[in-house]
Amino acid sequence: MSHTYLKLYRGPQESASHASEDSVTVSVGEVLPLIADAVNSERTWLRDFEHDDITISRDLYEVLSAYQYFRRPSA
DSSP states (O other): OOOOOOOOOOSSOOOTTTOOTTOOOOOHHHHHHHHHHHHHTTOGGGGGGTTOOOOOOHHHHHHHHHHHHHTSOOO
16 A cells, blocks of 8 residues: 655745745734734734834834824824
């Protein structure tokens, strides 16, 4: 009886100069619903990442900064 081995396909291989096992590029639309659900569900594992740095586009940073400024309660 022959054995069948499954191989996990992880998409196209990146060149060695650009590949990093410590980072993955995903869209905001992919992760935002998951993060929002984890925050709403008060998942404790979120604390493991609260001091981690993330990289976002400059335009998203500017929109978030403006949102943070304008959502402050009036004095």
